[in-house]
Amino acid sequence: MRGSGVREALVRAGVLLLHERGFNGCGVQDIAVAAGVPKGSFYNHFPSKEAFGVEVVERYRQEHTARLAVLADISIPPLERLHRYFRSQVDTLVEWEYRRGSLLGNLAAEMSDHSTVIRERLAATLSAWSRAIGHVIEQAKAAGEISSDTAADTLAAVLLNAWEGAVLHSRIEKSRRALDAFLDTSFTKLLA
Amino acid sequence: MRGSGVREALVRAGVLLLHERGFNGCGVQDIAVAAGVPKGSFYNHFPSKEAFGVEVVERYRQEHTARLAVLADISIPPLERLHRYFRSQVDTLVEWEYRRGSLLGNLAAEMSDHSTVIRERLAATLSAWSRAIGHVIEQAKAAGEISSDTAADTLAAVLLNAWEGAVLHSRIEKSRRALDAFLDTSFTKLLA
Numbered sequence: 001m002r003g004s005g006v007r008e009a010l011v012r013a014g015v016l017l018l019h020e021r022g023f024n025g026c027g028v029q030d031i032a033v034a035a036g037v038p039k040g041s042f043y044n045h046f047p048s049k050e051a052f053g054v055e056v057v058e059r060y061r062q063e064h065t066a067r068l069a070v071l072a073d074i075s076i077p078p079l080e081r082l083h084r085y086f087r088s089q090v091d092t093l094v095e096w097e098y099r100r101g102s103l104l105g106n107l108a109a110e111m112s113d114h115s116t117v118i119r120e121r122l123a124a125t126l127s128a129w130s131r132a133i134g135h136v137i138e139q140a141k142a143a144g145e146i147s148s149d150t151a152a153d154t155l156a157a158v159l160l161n162a163w164e165g166a167v168l169h170s171r172i173e174k175s176r177r178a179l180d181a182f183l184d185t186s187f188t189k190l191l192a
Numbered sequence: 193m194r195g196s197g198v199r200e201a202l203v204r205a206g207v208l209l210l211h212e213r214g215f216n217g218c219g220v221q222d223i224a225v226a227a228g229v230p231k232g233s234f235y236n237h238f239p240s241k242e243a244f245g246v247e248v249v250e251r252y253r254q255e256h257t258a259r260l261a262v263l264a265d266i267s268i269p270p271l272e273r274l275h276r277y278f279r280s281q282v283d284t285l286v287e288w289e290y291r292r293g294s295l296l297g298n299l300a301a302e303m304s305d306h307s308t309v310i311r312e313r314l315a316a317t318l319s320a321w322s323r324a325i326g327h328v329i330e331q332a333k334a335a336g337e338i339s340s341d342t343a344a345d346t347l348a349a350v351l352l353n354a355w356e357g358a359v360l361h362s363r364i365e366k367s368r369r370a371l372d373a374f375l376d377t378s379f380t381k382l383l384a
Contacts, residue, residue: 100305109214112364123364157373158378158381165355166350168353168357171311177349189340189342189350
């Protein structure tokens with residue numbers, strides 16, 4: 001494998017492993033084995049596991065941005081578009097049997113206090129995600145689907161808070177109950 | 193230190209360390225050092241670090257149950273009582289400068305997929321917490337403070353989802369923004 005191939009294999013393996021086991025739940029050795037590269041090559045590409053973590057968050061952001069594309073489909077009314085996006089996220093979590101959860105949320109819980117560079121990358125990711133959601137909420141307000149006076153960016157923030165908590169609780173309960181409560185109750189009440 | 197003193201010192205140190213660093217972010221050695229006991233004594237009291245984690249969750253549940261006592265003060269109207277409880281939780285997180293977050297949420301993110309016994313203890317803790325909140329919501333409904341037809345246990349669940357997500361996002365942002373959005377917007381809209 002050439003240098004860029006090794007790096008790519010490490011980042012791809014890292015997104016999966018950090019999602020499944022957490023930052024401290026897997027070592028550089030595990031990541032190298034999963035990537036099928038020699039352990040020694042890790043430090044040819046990343047100065048530290050922390051720097052690697054930043055790359056993993058960045059890759060996750062890119063992949064998640066692709067999933068956000070559905071939010072731009074203006075052939076669907078804004079609120080329905082937003083609800084479909086979350087339904088598709090729920091489908092993924094159900095398919096995973098409530099494992100893994102949100103890589104952003106997991107790394108936030110585990111690393112926010114221990115790595116400024118990872119935390120800052122998480123903050124940028126959350127902010128971009130919130131803006132994308134807020135943009136659709138603006139459209140829903142303009143279309144008269146939401147009558148609330150609350151600013152769209154605040155509604156986006158509280159919707160994402162509700163979502164992250166629901167994901168966490170679905171993992172504790174190993175059930176879709178919290179996810180359905182998000183879709184049926186939180187979504188409706190927060191965006192009334 | 194006698195046997196029960198050692199065990200108690202380990203559990204107390206564990207609640208602090210697991211909250212600050214996560215389950216995989218600290219080792220048995222760190223816990224023993226923080227407790228001021230020899231590392232070897234750990235395994236005299238706990239068959240495994242996982243079994244110790246269950247005890248830490250149980251201790252956290254007991255301590256948190258004490259904080260829930262304020263919810264029983266019927267001299268205060270139900271919704272105000274509930275809002276005060278969350279304001280006091282916010283005050284603690286601000287005092288901690290948005291570090292640590294929720295031990296329940298952190299262990300859920302890190303351990304739900306990797307330890308059935310820890311996950312089951314987290315589920316029991318979440319369930320008891322949700323029932324305590326649901327009980328006050330029932331009272332708020334009976335008092336006419338909430339007009340929603342949604343069942344009290346569902347409202348309690350979505351409120352706690354919103355809360356856990358807000359705690360997580362306050363840690364990413366190292367700011368009270370998400371916590372204030374919970375108090376000012378999520379709380380009001382979910383319990384309308």
